[in-house]
Amino acid sequence: MFKIVEKSFLQDIVVRMVIEAPEVARKRKPGQFIVLMIDEQGERIPLTIVDSDSEKGTLTIIFQIVGKTTAKLADMKVGDHILHVLGPLGHATEISNFGTAVVVGGGVGIGVAYPIAAALKKAGNKVISIIGARTKDILILEDEMKNVSDRLLVATDDGSYGFHGFVSAVLQNLIDSGEKIDIVFAIGPVPMMRVIANLTKPYGLKTIVSLNPIMVDATGMCGACRVAVGGKTKFGCVDGPEFDGHEVDFGLLMSRLRTYADQEKQAMENYRCESHGK
Amino acid sequence: MENKEKTEKKEKKEKIPRQAMPEQDPKERIHNFDEVPYGYNAELAMMEAKRCIQCKKPSCVAGCPVDVKIPEFIKLIAEGKFIEAAWKLKETNALPAVCGRVCPQEDQCEKVCILGKKDEPVAVGRLERFAADFEQDSGNIVIPEKESPTGKKIAVVGAGPAGLTIAGDLIKLGHEVTIFEALHKAGGVLIYGIPEFRLPKAIVDAEVNYLEKLGVKIVRNAAIGRLKTVDDLFAEGFHAVFLGVGAGAPVFMNIPGENLSGIYSANEYLTRSNLMKAYLFPEFDTPIVRGKNVAVIGGGNVAMDSVRTALRLGADNAYIIYRRTEVEMPARIEEVHHAKEEGVQFKLLHAPVEYIGDENGWVRQMKCIRMELGEPDASGRRSPIPIKGSEFIIDVDTVVVAIGTMANPVIQATTPGLEVNKRGYIVTKGETGETTREGVYAGGDIVTGSATVILAMGAGRQAAKAIHEHVMAKG
Ligand SMILES: Cc1cc2nc3c(=O)[nH]c(=O)nc-3n(C[C@H](O)[C@H](O)[C@H](O)COP(=O)(O)OP(=O)(O)OC[C@H]3O[C@@H](n4cnc5c(N)ncnc54)[C@H](O)[C@@H]3O)c2cc1C
Ligand SMILES: Cc1cc2nc3c(=O)[nH]c(=O)nc-3n(C[C@H](O)[C@H](O)[C@H](O)COP(=O)(O)OP(=O)(O)OC[C@H]3O[C@@H](n4cnc5c(N)ncnc54)[C@H](O)[C@@H]3O)c2cc1C
Ligand code: SF4
Ligand code: SF4
Ligand code: FES
Numbered sequence: 001m002f003k004i005v006e007k008s009f010l011q012d013i014v015v016r017m018v019i020e021a022p023e024v025a026r027k028r029k030p031g032q033f034i035v036l037m038i039d040e041q042g043e044r045i046p047l048t049i050v051d052s053d054s055e056k057g058t059l060t061i062i063f064q065i066v067g068k069t070t071a072k073l074a075d076m077k078v079g080d081h082i083l084h085v086l087g088p089l090g091h092a093t094e095i096s097n098f099g100t101a102v103v104v105g106g107g108v109g110i111g112v113a114y115p116i117a118a119a120l121k122k123a124g125n126k127v128i129s130i131i132g133a134r135t136k137d138i139l140i141l142e143d144e145m146k147n148v149s150d151r152l153l154v155a156t157d158d159g160s161y162g163f164h165g166f167v168s169a170v171l172q173n174l175i176d177s178g179e180k181i182d183i184v185f186a187i188g189p190v191p192m193m194r195v196i197a198n199l200t201k202p203y204g205l206k207t208i209v210s211l212n213p214i215m216v217d218a219t220g221m222c223g224a225c226r227v228a229v230g231g232k233t234k235f236g237c238v239d240g241p242e243f244d245g246h247e248v249d250f251g252l253l254m255s256r257l258r259t260y261a262d263q264e265k266q267a268m269e270n271y272r273c274e275s276h277g278k
Numbered sequence: 279m280e281n282k283e284k285t286e287k288k289e290k291k292e293k294i295p296r297q298a299m300p301e302q303d304p305k306e307r308i309h310n311f312d313e314v315p316y317g318y319n320a321e322l323a324m325m326e327a328k329r330c331i332q333c334k335k336p337s338c339v340a341g342c343p344v345d346v347k348i349p350e351f352i353k354l355i356a357e358g359k360f361i362e363a364a365w366k367l368k369e370t371n372a373l374p375a376v377c378g379r380v381c382p383q384e385d386q387c388e389k390v391c392i393l394g395k396k397d398e399p400v401a402v403g404r405l406e407r408f409a410a411d412f413e414q415d416s417g418n419i420v421i422p423e424k425e426s427p428t429g430k431k432i433a434v435v436g437a438g439p440a441g442l443t444i445a446g447d448l449i450k451l452g453h454e455v456t457i458f459e460a461l462h463k464a465g466g467v468l469i470y471g472i473p474e475f476r477l478p479k480a481i482v483d484a485e486v487n488y489l490e491k492l493g494v495k496i497v498r499n500a501a502i503g504r505l506k507t508v509d510d511l512f513a514e515g516f517h518a519v520f521l522g523v524g525a526g527a528p529v530f531m532n533i534p535g536e537n538l539s540g541i542y543s544a545n546e547y548l549t550r551s552n553l554m555k556a557y558l559f560p561e562f563d564t565p566i567v568r569g570k571n572v573a574v575i576g577g578g579n580v581a582m583d584s585v586r587t588a589l590r591l592g593a594d595n596a597y598i599i600y601r602r603t604e605v606e607m608p609a610r611i612e613e614v615h616h617a618k619e620e621g622v623q624f625k626l627l628h629a630p631v632e633y634i635g636d637e638n639g640w641v642r643q644m645k646c647i648r649m650e651l652g653e654p655d656a657s658g659r660r661s662p663i664p665i666k667g668s669e670f671i672i673d674v675d676t677v678v679v680a681i682g683t684m685a686n687p688v689i690q691a692t693t694p695g696l697e698v699n700k701r702g703y704i705v706t707k708g709e710t711g712e713t714t715r716e717g718v719y720a721g722g723d724i725v726t727g728s729a730t731v732i733l734a735m736g737a738g739r740q741a742a743k744a745i746h747e748h749v750m751a752k753g
Contacts, residue, residue, distance in 0.1 A: 023505055037462055043554070043563035044462075068563055084462040086499040216554070216564075219460050219501050220686045221470075221526040222546035226537050233530065233537060238688065252537055255639025259539040263565035270560055 001081040002036075005058060011138045013065040014108055015074045016050075022057030024049075024087045030115040031093030031210070031242060034059065035218045037084040038072055045069045046215045046237070048112040049088060059085075062111030062140065068267040075275065089218050090241045093208075097124040099182035102174065103149070104167050104196055105131045106188025110141045112210055113187045118148040120185075126150050128179070130170045132188075136161035168195045181205055186245060190254050197245030207245035211236050213253060214260070228252050296398040297326040304619040308589045311474045311557055314616060320360070323408040327356035330400045333392055338402060341390040343736040344370050348387060348402055355405055364413035365420070367406060372446045373439065373735065375414060375481045376468060378407025381732050382610050414484055421491060425452035430749040433458060433516040435502045435689065438466020439731045440522035440722030442485065443738030444745070445494045451746050455494045456516075460501040463553060466524055468731070470553040471545070473583050475590070476613075479552070503688035508696075508718060517749045518717045520741055521704060522734070525723035527686040530679055531575070535633030540567055540641040544580045544680035551587050566591065569676025573597045573644055575630055576680035577607035582614065584678040585622050596622050597672070601629040601649050601662040627651075627662065631669065633677065644674045683728050693718070703727055711741030719745055 006018035024034060033048045051060035065071050076082070093116050101120045105113030110131050121127045127148065132155040133139040139154065139161065146152045153170050154162030163170050167188075175181065184207040186196040193209040200207045213225040218237040225236035228249035234240065299315045299322075301307075307314055318326065330352045338348045347366055354363035367374040381387075383403035391399035413419060430453045434441045437459035449455045463469050465482040490496060502508065502523075511519050528543030530536055547566070550556040556566035572588035574581050577600035588596045598617070600607060603626050607614060618624070627649040634643040648668035651660035685702035697705040697714040704713055704720040711719040721737030723729055 027505060041555075041562045084499050086460070086462070086501060087505070089501070089504060216546060216549055217461065219504075219526075220688065221528070222549050223528045223530065223543040224546045226530075228537060233532070238686075252639065256537070256539055258638070259567070260565040263559065267560050267563060267565070 001083065002085040004076055004078055004080050004082065007076070007078050009074075010062065010140045013074075014062065014138065014140055015065070015070075016060065016062045016111075017073070018058045018060050019082060019085065020057055021059050021085050021087070022054075024085065025052040025057050025059050026054045028052050028059070028088040029092030030095065030119040032088035032090050033218075033241065034061070034085050034087030035089060035215065036073075036082050036086075038069065038076070039083050042072070042083065043069050044084075044086075044216055044218070046089070046212070046218055048115075048210075050111045050114055059087075062108060064108040067264045068271045071268065071271055071275075086218065090237060091239075093119060093185075093242060095119045095123050099125065100180055101125040101127050102171065102181050102184045103127060103129045104171060104184065104186040104188070104192075105129065105141075105145070106167055106192040107133055107138070108140070109188030109192070109210075110139075110145065113185065114141055114144055114148070116185055116187070117145060121148045121150075128174065128181075129153070130155065130167045130174075132156065132162075132167035132170070132192075134158065166195070167192065168199055171196060172199060175203060175205075183208070184245075185210075190250055190257070193245060193248075194250035197248065197250070201246050208242050209245040209248060210241050211243060211248065211253060212241070213256060226256075294325060294329050296329065296401055297322045297404075299401075299404055304616075304621070307475065308620050311590055313478050314475050317411055318404055318408045320358070320412075323355055323360075323405060324358060326401050327352045327405055329393065330356070331393070337390040337392055338387045338400070341387045343386065343730075343732045344739060346371050346374075346387070346402075346406070351409060352400065352402070352405055355409060360409055360412040361416060361418060363405075363409040367409055371406075371735070372443050373485055373731070374406050375410035376439070376477065376485065377732055377735075378403050378405075378410055379477050379481075380472060382730060384611055386732070414481070419488065422450060424450055424493070427454070428452040428750065430454065430517045431456070431515055432745060432749070433511045433519045434522060435508075435519065436460075436466060436522040436524060436722075436724075437464035437486070437496060438522055438524050438722060438734060439468065440524075440734040440738040440741075441466070441520065442489060443735040444520050444522065444721070444742045446489055446492065447739060447742035448745065449489070449492050449494050451742075453746070453749070457494060457496045458500040458502050458505075458511075459496060459498050461553065462498050464496050464498065466522075470549045471580070471583070473548065473552055473587055475586065476583065501688070503692040508689070508693040508715070512717065517752070518719065518745045520711070520738075520745065521689060521713070521718065521720040521724060522722045522738060523686065523689055523724045524734075525683045525685050525703070525728050527684050528679070529682045529684055531630070531681060533630060533632055535635055535641065536679070538633055538635040538641040539639050540569065540675055541633060541677045541679065542567075544574075544576070544584045544678050545683065547584055547678045548580075548587065551591070557587075557591060567676050568592045569674070571595045571597075571672075571674045572676040572678065573599050573630070573672065573674045574678045574680055575599045576682075577602065577609060578680065578682075579609050579613055581678075581680035582609045582617050584680050586613075586617055586620060588676065588678065589620055589622065593676075597674075598622055598624045598626075599628045599630060599644075599646065600624070600626050602651065602659065603627060606659045625672075629662070629664065630677075634671075641674060641677055644672050644677065645669055646672055683723075685724060685727075689724075701727070709740045710744035711737060712744060717748065 722734035
């Protein structure tokens with residue numbers, strides 16, 4: 001059993017939670033994730049470890065409510081227990097001093113981008129972060145990102161804050177301005193990662209993306225998480241979650257993510273009815 | 279007079295036919311996940327037990343990888359001493375309720391039963407199941423005496439049949455035993471792979487509970503190689519480590535379209551259904567595709583389990599696509615028989631070459647090619663050869679690839695000095711399970727490649743002896 005020790009809403013549908021999991025907290029490296037299962041009937045879902053405190057033995061997760069499990073998790077209270085937490089999983093981000101690193105985070109992906117940016121900074125890189133959201137109200141972790149970046153650029157789709165437009169346009173401007181960039185990390189919704197990867201490809205600019213395929217065991221046993229990279233099938237959970245963005249088949253990833261759309265909708269509706277009735 | 283009695287007795291024995299096991303009607307059972315055979319009742323069990331002629335040199339025992347005392351336990355059943363029969367079984371077999379259900383008896387104990395020469399062999403497996411279930415149902419489960427504590431700590435990685443067996447053996451010898459299991463439930467393939475209708479999960483849970491009662495500590499959600507390495511375990515004070523991690527990584531065919539939505543590995547399909555209880559969605563949260571036209575690729579137990587699961591999930595057409603003929607099919611005869619009764623369609627001498635999807639990335643069709651059998655290959659089976667130009671299309675909306683598994687490389691990659699063979703399986707010295715790392719032992723599917731429950735258990739038993747000697751010799 002894994003106790004929830006902190007919980008807050010960063011935005012309407014974005015929750016930050018701190019969970020007790022001492023052994024995982026001690027071992028985890030930036031880029032790794034956990035799989036959690038709330039209760040006996042629950043689904044196993046993967047979430048990135050945004051931060052950890054090995055002394056307190058805690059992990060921080062940030063998640064967006066998109067379906068039943070994340071809704072159920074968001075309804076849990078401080079002091080409640082999550083039945084199962086497995087981790088740390090996946091390869092850690094390969095961090096070294098690349099020179100200038102650009103970290104692009106979109107939506108809840110900023111949570112995943114944050115530990116990577118922090119680690120890059122610590123390794124001596126010049127870190128330029130670009131974060132974006134649909135609108136100002138749902139932008140998260142701005143201050144945290146600022147603290148670990150040499151420069152922080154913000155964009156909103158509706159222009160309510162920062163640059164009016166997509167993070168990809170900000171990156172394009174940065175490249176056009178003659179900034180010498182050595183590596184790009186792009187983490188966010190699949191369409192965003194696809195656009196960024198397409199943008200950097202002609203420049204031969206190395207771009208790492210963090211993929212979020214559907215997972216079950218996340219130990220390499222089932223193959224639910226298969227993604228195509230460079231024409232080869234890889235398992236997102238054990239070969240990733242990070243891959244060379246120029247090699248990823250994003251179309252396949254998107255269609256596989258929709259596999260259970262009908263059932264997910266049904267589960268969410270049932271859950272909303274049940275919790276409404278309470 | 280004496281003579282007459284003898285012949286009478288003999289005649290009587292020969293008259294008893296092998297007792298059939300009552301089962302759920304195929305028409306009924308394809309709509310539920312309940313166990314298919316009900317098992318013998320006391321009367322049937324005693325009748326079947328009386329068929330055994332109590333051979334002085336029982337050939338059946340030689341056919342059993344863990345040397346179950348077959349004539350002895352059967353005699354106890356014939357005498358109505360059911361609990362005693364269960365205890366007799368447990369002297370050499372830690373999981374009789376499991377083995378009685380899933381052992382390929384027709385290739386093991388029953389294959390060499392003397393009665394099988396002229397007539398049908400004694401139903402050793404069914405009797406084993408009966409005695410084990412009787413003990414379980416009676417609630418009269420004895421906790422055996424443990425040796426006095428040795429002060430030695432042993433780590434077992436993986437809670438499959440190999441790991442569970444070695445844990446049971448070592449705890450009885452007085453060692454402190456901790457099992458580390460990656461999943462949230464113990465049991466290995468018994469819990470995530472083999473379906474409820476063939477092996478009820480309550481039986482596996484009961485065995486796991488029993489071990490915990492004996493004092494075995496089970497740490498779930500502990501993926502060794504990730505949470506901690508084998509070296510970390512030694513640093514924590516474990517005196518020996520046993521690796522029983524199975525051969526859990528799925529194999530795909532690498533043909534076009536294999537990553538379309540609706541195409542599963544058997545591991546994923548069965549894990550969703552069994553471990554995550556997706557067949558009870560939406561009561562349980564994990565979804566599974568309930569296809570109408572389901573093709574399962576392969577001809578082993580895993581393929582049979584998948585195709586029968588597909589039927590129970592509501593398939594109208596459930597196909598087995600196998601590239602050889604029924605003779606070469608590795609699945610147990612009983613499972614093939616059950617699958618046929620349930621209406622599975624066997625497409626033998628067929629192989630998929632490509633999957634065709636719709637605009638949303640869903641599998642809609644499968645292109646197959648017909649095969650013919652050529653010369654025997656290295657395994658002695660006649661190898662299938664594609665017939666040129668024989669391709670044709672089958673409509674499918676779900677595909678389950680059940681063509682085998684391979685070693686998961688996580689442990690090997692994080693344990694320096696652990697030798698593996700070309701295919702990634704751990705190399706051991708003979709039967710002891712000793713690896714190239716001192717104090718590290720291995721057994722089960724991770725050494726042999728996918729095999730059977732009873733062989734994994736046998737490997738666990740052998741390694742238990744070796745580990746006991748190793749840790750005791752070190753003083
Ligand atoms: C390595 C990894 C790290 C992730 N990190 C984060 C994170 O830090 N914060 C965050 O908000 N989200 C993260 N995700 C996505 C998160 O796992 C899904 O949002 C979550 O599983 C949705 O579950 P649900 O029941 O609430 O929604 P559902 O209604 O079940 O699904 C909504 C959508 O989420 C995706 N999804 C569903 N089930 C799974 C599953 N078992 N595994 C993966 N995706 C699934 C599908 O695209 C689906 O359409 C991560 C995913 C991966 C693979
Ligand atoms: C669907 C199916 C049907 C089958 N039917 C039959 C049958 O009818 N009869 C028969 O005799 N055999 C059958 N088999 C084969 C049999 O189940 C296996 O041979 C047997 O389970 C192998 O046992 P094991 O202990 O070596 O490994 P497994 O049962 O595979 O158990 C290994 C365990 O180790 C865990 N693990 C893996 N990696 C790690 C790690 N890094 N850290 C911690 N834990 C880890 C796994 O999660 C798993 O629980 C079947 C197999 C399948 C898949
Ligand atoms: S364990 Fe298996 S092989 Fe041995 S007697 Fe029992 S059923 Fe037969
Ligand atoms: S070989 Fe057959 S008849 Fe003989 S003891 Fe074994 S089970 Fe009984
Ligand atoms: S999630 Fe099962 S293999 Fe990756």
